[in-house]
Amino acid sequence: MSYLPKSPWLVHYDASSCNGCDIEVLACLTPLYDVERFGVLNIGNPKHADIFVVTGSVNEQNRSVIQNIYNQMAEPKVVVAVGACASSGGIFRECYNVQGGVDNVIPVDVYVSGCAARPEAIIDGVVQALGVLEQKYEESKKKGAETSHV
C-alpha cells in the first residue's frame, strides 16, 4: 500500500505553450476546482514533485530544460502531457523549429487532449497518472527486493 496517490505534488513546466493550457492548469488550483481537495499541490521544485505536467510543444530551446527537470525528479515519477501541443506538437507540428510532442524527449505516461485542455480533463489526466504512479511504486518495490542495494 503506497501513499503516493494520496499526496501527489506536481511540477508544471510551460514548454513553448501559447499559455492557454497553462491558464487551465492554474484554473485547477482555484476555488472552483480546488485540486488540493485530493492533496494535489503545485510544488515548483522538481526534487519534491511526483507528477511532471508539461504543456506546449518541444523545440531546441526547451529540450534540455525538460530533460533536466525530469532527471531531477525523485522516483517514482510520472509525466502528464497536457494539451494537443504537448501530446503531438499540435498546430505547430510542421514548424521548422518544433520537434513535436513531449514524448520525443522523455517517456510520457498520460496524454490529455484538448486545445486548450479543459480543467476537468486535466484533473482526469492527473487522476489516471496516480494509477500509473502506484504501479511504478509496486514495480520499484519488486525490483528493490531483487537487487538489495536500493
Add this chain to the structure above:
Amino acid sequence: MSDYLWILFVVLYIVLAPFIGGMIAGIDRKITARMQGRYGPPLLQPFYDVLKLMQKENIVVNKHQKLYVLCSLIFIIVAGAIFFAGGDLLLSIFALALASIFLVIAAYSTYSPYAYLGAERELIQIMAYEPMVILTIVGMYIATGSFSVTDIGAYEGLLVLKLPAMFVGFVYILTIKIRKSPFDISMSHHAHQEIVRGLTTEFSGKELAYIEISHWYENVMLLGLVYLFFASNPILAVLVLVATYFLEILIDNVNSRLKWQSVLFSTWLVAFVLGIANIAVLGFLKYFL
C-alpha cells in the same frame, strides 16, 4: 512516585507531539482553504504527505546532509523533552537554537545556490527572533525567580499579567518560528509555485519528511511556551492557545511576504520596545513597591 512523573511527560511528548503537530497542520490547511473560499484537503493530509515522502527515492547531493537533518530533528526533540520534563527553560531554548543551526548547515552542505539563499535567510530569521525569545525567558525569570519550567508552571497567578508586553512580543516572533507570512522568508508552506523553495530546495524523500516532522515537534514545544504564560489557569491557557494559532493563520492569509530588512527591523523593534519596557517595569515594581 511524583519524582518520576517527568519521565512520563517526556515519553508522552516524544510519542504524541508528531500526531498533535500533524493534526494542527491539518486543521491549519483546512482553515486556510476555507479562508480562501476553497474546500481544502482532508484533515490527515500532512500525515499522507509525510508517509508519501518516506516512500520516495532519496536524492542525496552530499552524503553528510542526512546527518545534519537528523541532528536538527534530534535536538528539537531534546529541546522539547527538556521543556516538558520541567527542566531549564534556557537550556531548552538553546537546544532549539542548535537545531535551527543544524538545519542551516544541512542546507549549506548541499552546495546549491537556492539552498544557500534559503540558509542565509534562515540565519537572518534566527537573528530576528532570538533576542525576543531570550528576553521572554529573562522576563519569566524576573517574574518568577526561576528558569525551571516546573517552577514557572507552578507560579501562582497569571504570568501574563506581569508580562503582557512580553506575551505580545512573543506571539509576534512566533509567526517566524511557525513559518507563516509575512515572516516566511526562508521557506514557506504556501509558496509552492516558487522555484526557490528556500532551505528545503535540495532535500527530497525521507529528509524532507524529517524536516516536516521536526517542524511539528517544534510547533508543539512553542505552543507549550505560550501555555506557560497562562499555566495557573489551564482552561484559559488552552483557549488562548487556540486563539493564538487562529490569529497566526489569519495573519498568514492576509499578509504577503516582507523583505528580510523589514522582518529584522520590525522584530528587533518589538523585542527592544516591548521586551525591555516590560523588564524595566518589572524591575521598577520590584524595587519601589
